[in-house]
Amino acid sequence: MSQTLVELRQVSKFYRDGIGIKQVVRDCTLDIERGKLTVVIGPSGCGKSTLTRLIAGFERPTSGTLMSEGRPITGPHKDRLVLFQESALFPWMTTEQNVLYGPAARGEATPQAMQLAGSLIDRVGLTAFRRKYPTQLSGGMQRRAELARALVNNPKLMILDEPFRGLDAMTKSLMQEYFSGLFQEMQATVLFVTTDIDEAIFLADRLIIMTNAPTRVRKVINVDIPHPRKLADIVENDSANDVKIRALSILHEEAMRSFGGSAKASADFVQAYAARIGRTDSMTPGNPAP
Amino acid sequence: MEMVASGAIGREDSRLAMIRRRLALSLRSPAPYLALLGFALFLGFWHLAVEVWQLPRFRAMPSLGAVVGDWISRDPIYGLSLFTPEYYAHIWASLRRVLLAFALATALGVPLGMAFGWSPAFRRYVFPLFEILRPIPALAWVPLAIVMFHGTESSVRFITFLPAFFATALNTMLGVSSIDESYLRAARCLGASRWQTFRHVVVPGAMPFIFTGLQISIGVAWFSLVAGEMLAGEFGLGYVIYTGYTLVTYPTIVIGMVTLGLVGYVSSAIIRLVGRRLMQWHARNLGIEG
Numbered sequence: 001m002s003q004t005l006v007e008l009r010q011v012s013k014f015y016r017d018g019i020g021i022k023q024v025v026r027d028c029t030l031d032i033e034r035g036k037l038t039v040v041i042g043p044s045g046c047g048k049s050t051l052t053r054l055i056a057g058f059e060r061p062t063s064g065t066l067m068s069e070g071r072p073i074t075g076p077h078k079d080r081l082v083l084f085q086e087s088a089l090f091p092w093m094t095t096e097q098n099v100l101y102g103p104a105a106r107g108e109a110t111p112q113a114m115q116l117a118g119s120l121i122d123r124v125g126l127t128a129f130r131r132k133y134p135t136q137l138s139g140g141m142q143r144r145a146e147l148a149r150a151l152v153n154n155p156k157l158m159i160l161d162e163p164f165r166g167l168d169a170m171t172k173s174l175m176q177e178y179f180s181g182l183f184q185e186m187q188a189t190v191l192f193v194t195t196d197i198d199e200a201i202f203l204a205d206r207l208i209i210m211t212n213a214p215t216r217v218r219k220v221i222n223v224d225i226p227h228p229r230k231l232a233d234i235v236e237n238d239s240a241n242d243v244k245i246r247a248l249s250i251l252h253e254e255a256m257r258s259f260g261g262s263a264k265a266s267a268d269f270v271q272a273y274a275a276r277i278g279r280t281d282s283m284t285p286g287n288p289a290p
Numbered sequence: 291m292e293m294v295a296s297g298a299i300g301r302e303d304s305r306l307a308m309i310r311r312r313l314a315l316s317l318r319s320p321a322p323y324l325a326l327l328g329f330a331l332f333l334g335f336w337h338l339a340v341e342v343w344q345l346p347r348f349r350a351m352p353s354l355g356a357v358v359g360d361w362i363s364r365d366p367i368y369g370l371s372l373f374t375p376e377y378y379a380h381i382w383a384s385l386r387r388v389l390l391a392f393a394l395a396t397a398l399g400v401p402l403g404m405a406f407g408w409s410p411a412f413r414r415y416v417f418p419l420f421e422i423l424r425p426i427p428a429l430a431w432v433p434l435a436i437v438m439f440h441g442t443e444s445s446v447r448f449i450t451f452l453p454a455f456f457a458t459a460l461n462t463m464l465g466v467s468s469i470d471e472s473y474l475r476a477a478r479c480l481g482a483s484r485w486q487t488f489r490h491v492v493v494p495g496a497m498p499f500i501f502t503g504l505q506i507s508i509g510v511a512w513f514s515l516v517a518g519e520m521l522a523g524e525f526g527l528g529y530v531i532y533t534g535y536t537l538v539t540y541p542t543i544v545i546g547m548v549t550l551g552l553v554g555y556v557s558s559a560i561i562r563l564v565g566r567r568l569m570q571w572h573a574r575n576l577g578i579e580g
Contacts, residue, residue, distance in 0.1 A: 076479045082475070082476075
């Protein structure tokens with residue numbers, strides 16, 4: 001079995017933008033390795049979400065190829081499941097019905113599937129809430145319910161597109177530790193998209209840094225921090241800090257480069273990272289660390 | 291067997307207890323007393339304005355005493371009261387027309403609205419025509435309806451049906467197009483077919499809008515029914531009001547009006563209840579239910 005689950009080769013994506021054409025992804029080549037948590041990070045608005053839609057099969061590339069297990073990706077499939085930025089739990093179904101929706105829709109709601117659903121609901125700590133509707137759950141619970149709804153289908157790849165955006169800081173860090181432990185335990189293959197460098201380093205086995213739009217891979221960094229990880233430890237971890245400094249300097253360069261072209265994107269970027277850059281003593285804006 | 295029965299009784303008991311609790315709660319809140327006070331003030335003003343102060347413009351109006359007296363009389367002076375069978379025959383005639391028109395409007399309007407929302411191609415063909423026909427007041431259809439249906443009964447029903455149909459179709463369409471794209475994507479991802487997506491996502495997702503549409507629909511049905519009955523009826527509450535005017539039996543007019551108010555209120559309350567029943571997830575969402 002090949003080590004690579006999904007491969008992108010020279011993928012480009014254009015959108016019609018009024019009368020003009022906008023290139024969002026340019027010649028993007030990357031691999032998603034089995035059993036690893038791959039984090040994609042890049043400035044907001046750089047085209048990361050487009051990339052996830054391409055990999056999920058919701059959209060077709062303008063040029064280039066996307067393969068999953070050696071076969072071209074032609075449309076959405078239960079092997080590649082997406083957790084969206086906003087909760088996509090069906091509000092008219094209970095937690096249990098939501099989790100079982102995939103198997104039920106495909107006519108696979110066997111006793112085994114029901115049992116798996118039950119144990120996953122238990123695993124994400126929602127047994128007491130299995131008959132509740134999504135609006136009766138907190139933000140963190142919704143994320144966990146959605147995770148169970150995806151996992152029950154045994155997907156080969158889980159795609160998480162900024163799944164913790166909009167959660168409060170406390171819940172967010174709890175969810176990060178929880179997801180990290182769960183994916184580690186399940187040996188799941190995960191593609192995780194974020195704009196948060198701390199979140200990225202905490203979760204990643206492989207960190208892929210994207211360029212500004214039109215996006216492609218700028219740098220791949222392997223994060224060799226042993227599991228299980230704790231958020232509190234990561235702050236003091238030398239190799240984590242080393243990765244962070246390298247990543248920030250690249251991201252900072254990207255921001256500077258795009259100043260001429262897309263002032264809005266880079267203004268957002270600088271705003272988002274200013275605080276973090278200030279916290280890293282070896283680096284000041286305009287004077288990137290080696 | 292016994293356990294099941296006692297379980298059912300227990301549920302029944304708890305439901306009764308819940309109703310009692312809710313009743314006690316609402317009696318403790320100021321709302322019911324304020325409502326009663328509102329009624330009392332209105333009726334008091336009516337009585338004083340007509341009989342005591344004899345204000346200009348009110349002098350010719352039927353008094354509260356005359357209306358109520360006739361309404362509850364076993365031998366009404368003007369021929370219509372709670373104790374005459376004609377009263378119920380009129381209510382039944384109107385109710386039957388409204389229910390028929392409403393049922394037909396729902397049976398045709400909901401599928402049409404669904405088709406508008408679901409198929410952009412269909413919408414492009416039909417919606418512009420629909421939008422030109424929709425603002426034409428139902429009353430403008432009266433002459434054509436009479437010519438078309440050769441009789442009053444069918445034409446009154448047609449006039450009642452028309453605005454109800456437009457309201458239902460339009461709201462259903464809004465409901466379908468209000469459904470978040472991420473729900474549709476999630477369903478596709480999890481392996482739902484187009485038909486399953488329609489049944490499990492589009493229909494329940496549009497349901498809150500559909501029920502808003504049905505509420506509006508029954509309201510406008512009553513509205514145009516009365517107009518139709520005044521012009522072309524031989525029975526019904528609109529007919530009662532109009533003949534009350536031509537025969538100068540003014541208390542009968544008011545009896546007809548109040549009855550319309552009551553029947554109209556009850557009919558939309560029933561729709562609201564059915565909607566709440568069908569959409570418990572939505573009721574919870576709005577904090578209406580526990």
